[in-house]
Amino acid sequence: MGKLIKYEIKGTYRYILGVLALVLILTTGIYAYISNTNEGSAFGATFIGLSVLVIFGTALSTFLYIVGSFRKELYDDRGYLTFTLPLTGNQIVGAKLIVSLMWFAILGIVIAVYNIIMALSFSPVELNISELFSMIKNMGIPYKEFIIVAITGIISGVTTLILIYLSMALSRVTFRNKKIGGFWFIIFLVLSALITYSQVKIAQFLPYYIDISTFKVGSGYMLSNNFYISTNENGIIMSGDFGNMLFNIPSFIYSILMGVLTFLGTGYLIENKIDL
Amino acid sequence: MNNIIEIKNLTKNYFNKRALDNLNLDIESGKVVGILGPNGSGKTTLIKILTGLLRQTKGEITVDGHEVGIYTKSIVSYLPDRNFLYNWMKIEDAFQLYKDFYADFDEKKFEALLDFMKLDKSMKIESLSKGMHEKLNLSLVLSRNAKLYVLDEPIAGVDPVARDQILDAIINNYNENSSMIITTHLVRDMENLFDDVIFLKDGEVVLQGSAEALREEKGKQIDDIYKEIFGE
Numbered sequence: 001m002g003k004l005i006k007y008e009i010k011g012t013y014r015y016i017l018g019v020l021a022l023v024l025i026l027t028t029g030i031y032a033y034i035s036n037t038n039e040g041s042a043f044g045a046t047f048i049g050l051s052v053l054v055i056f057g058t059a060l061s062t063f064l065y066i067v068g069s070f071r072k073e074l075y076d077d078r079g080y081l082t083f084t085l086p087l088t089g090n091q092i093v094g095a096k097l098i099v100s101l102m103w104f105a106i107l108g109i110v111i112a113v114y115n116i117i118m119a120l121s122f123s124p125v126e127l128n129i130s131e132l133f134s135m136i137k138n139m140g141i142p143y144k145e146f147i148i149v150a151i152t153g154i155i156s157g158v159t160t161l162i163l164i165y166l167s168m169a170l171s172r173v174t175f176r177n178k179k180i181g182g183f184w185f186i187i188f189l190v191l192s193a194l195i196t197y198s199q200v201k202i203a204q205f206l207p208y209y210i211d212i213s214t215f216k217v218g219s220g221y222m223l224s225n226n227f228y229i230s231t232n233e234n235g236i237i238m239s240g241d242f243g244n245m246l247f248n249i250p251s252f253i254y255s256i257l258m259g260v261l262t263f264l265g266t267g268y269l270i271e272n273k274i275d276l
Numbered sequence: 277m278n279n280i281i282e283i284k285n286l287t288k289n290y291f292n293k294r295a296l297d298n299l300n301l302d303i304e305s306g307k308v309v310g311i312l313g314p315n316g317s318g319k320t321t322l323i324k325i326l327t328g329l330l331r332q333t334k335g336e337i338t339v340d341g342h343e344v345g346i347y348t349k350s351i352v353s354y355l356p357d358r359n360f361l362y363n364w365m366k367i368e369d370a371f372q373l374y375k376d377f378y379a380d381f382d383e384k385k386f387e388a389l390l391d392f393m394k395l396d397k398s399m400k401i402e403s404l405s406k407g408m409h410e411k412l413n414l415s416l417v418l419s420r421n422a423k424l425y426v427l428d429e430p431i432a433g434v435d436p437v438a439r440d441q442i443l444d445a446i447i448n449n450y451n452e453n454s455s456m457i458i459t460t461h462l463v464r465d466m467e468n469l470f471d472d473v474i475f476l477k478d479g480e481v482v483l484q485g486s487a488e489a490l491r492e493e494k495g496k497q498i499d500d501i502y503k504e505i506f507g508e
Contacts, residue, residue: 003376011364080360084327085377086350276329 004087004095009102012069016103019062024114026051035122062107066100070165071184074172079276089271093165093263100161148247159259163195164188166262169269195258199251206250217249280305280424280455281326286335288321288479295321297479299335303455308469310487311459312498313476314506319459320357322476323428326457327354340423350378353422357429359409361401367412368397374416386419389445407438414442418449425456431465439465467498475505 030051037044073079073092082092167188175183210217281303288296296318303309311319324330325337328344339348361370367390374381390397393411404412414430430446431439446469450456460466467473473490475483482505483490487498494501 006376007362007369007373010369011362014364077356077358077360078362080329080356080358081362081373083329084349084352084354086346087377088346273331275331276324 001087001091001095004082004085004092005099008069008095008099012066012099012103015065016062016107019058020107020110023055023058023111026055027111027114027118031118031122066103067161067164069100070096071168074168074270074274074276083270083274083276088267089269090264090267092270093162093267096165097158097161097263101158104157152252155256155259159255159262160192162259162262162266163191166266166269167191169266169274173269173273195255199254202254203248203251206248208249210247210249278305279303280340281457282336282338284336286322286325286337287333288318288325288330289333295479296325296332299479299481301474301481301484303457304472305455306453307471308450308456308458310463310466310470310473310498311457311476312461312463312473312502313459314461317476318479319476320428321479323354323426323457323459327352327426351380351423353378353380353417353420353425355413355417355425355427355430357432359401359413361413363402365401366397367395367399367401370401370412370416371397374419378420378422380421382419382421385449386415389415389419389449392445393441407434410434411438411442411445414445418445421451421454423454425450425454427456427458429459429461431460431462443469463502464497464499470498473498475502477505 030048033044033047070093073082073096085092164184167184170187171184208217279302281301283299283301286296286299286301287294299318299322311322313319321330325332326339326344328349337344340351342348365373371383371386374386375383390412393408393415395408395412395415399408401409401412410430410433414427417425417427427446431442434442443465446456446458458466458469467487470487472485473483473487474481483501490501491497496504
């Protein structure tokens with residue numbers, strides 16, 4: 001699998017670097033413009049508007065480019081090479097998944113860090129990074145909650161990506177020789193809806209929560225009287241009346257299990273069902 | 277002699293079309309076998325099942341005693357009828373990929389073949405002409421010391437000079453201990469290569485045997501037998 005990852009990276013890094021360069025240049029432009037003008041002008045507004053549009057457009061096309069690289073294997077001639085390599089379906093899906101995640105992470109982190117640097121260097125007030133950190137420390141950021149949200153966010157991203165792959169593979173298996181653009185997206189929406197719905201049901205039937213701040217486990221009402229429910233791909237998080245965050249354990253386990261099943265299902269489909 | 281390929285009652289349907297119809301076929305190890313037939317006769321379908329790109333609807337197929345899977349992919353060197361290399365690659369990258377994935381890849385052989393084909397490692401895949409593509413793909417495929425070579429239409433659509441070069445490369449680099457399957461409808465150019473021939477029509481074997489014996493029996497070249505069968 002490592003070898004396939006190597007060729008995946010080699011095949012896509014130029015595009016990703018190009019995207020990064022474009023976004024960073026536009027971001028610099030926006031910051032520089034904002035910090036150097038006191039009053040708005042038509043030119044400035046157009047420049048910022050266009051830059052923001054280009055950044056959004058780039059984000060969307062990059063997402064489609066990264067996700068679409070799996071689809072290319074299923075529909076383009078390159079599949080003749082990939083699918084005759086002595087690799088299992090899981091190894092192929094795994095390599096695709098790891099490289100996609102890596103690009104999303106690199107793009108996200110670099111752009112975020114660059115924005116922080118820009119904000120600091122163009123800021124009218126002199127800010128010192130160590131002061132900034134001590135300020136954040138003193139504000140008392142809820143680390144545990146922050147970490148849990150980050151972890152669930154990452155898992156949610158991974159499961160969504162695998163579900164997209166499964167939808168593409170299913171769409172290829174259903175309409176063997178016809179390339180129906182975007183059909184995978186309908187399959188994806190249906191599957192997502194089914195998974196989320198079953199997560200809510202599981203949370204209702206098995207209301208066992210963990211309170212992130214105290215690590216106490218119990219049913220939702222035992223831990224808190226009033227709570228707010230939010231659902232994402234990856235489980236159900238609840239906020240209690242003291243600002244505590246409650247986390248539904250069964251639905252979390254279920255979503256991880258679904259992620260694993262989706263992965264294995266995709267590997268099985270491309271190894272045993274797809275006709276090129 | 278044992279068989280490198282055994283096929284029993286192999287059927288492949290596409291929706292309502294039958295591409296292979298209850299095919300039974302054994303291919304002996306160490307032979308060069310021509311699978312002959314016009315477009316749509318089922319040649320490519322058979323090859324794609326053999327290489328794991330298609331699944332049969334019914335029947336069994338084994339390669340070197342194994343069902344098609346990772347093992348068979350590691351011993352079969354396959355030349356598809358299209359440009360299967362990744363577009364971003366240079367010849368160097370394709371060479372590295374073959375070296376990485378196939379333990380039987382022979383670097384020296386590849387260098388010699390590239391030289392013979394007048395190709396250079398720094399060339400970009402995207403910029404190659406149809407004939408150069410075919411030469412590069414064949415160089416990669418023949419540089420493996422595979423148990424079985426599967427060449428799908430290796431000379432279709434290339435000019436006569438490239439065609440001769442490709443045929444020479446096949447003859448010079450074929451390894452006696454291996455087996456080779458070549459599909460083609462350009463029979464005249466290739467018939468001297470074949471030990472055995474199989475005529476495929478509408479997904480069924482209509483005639484098969486040793487090329488030499490068929491020539492003697494019918495008093496004709498394989499090319500003329502082909503025309504007789506498919507020329508109606």
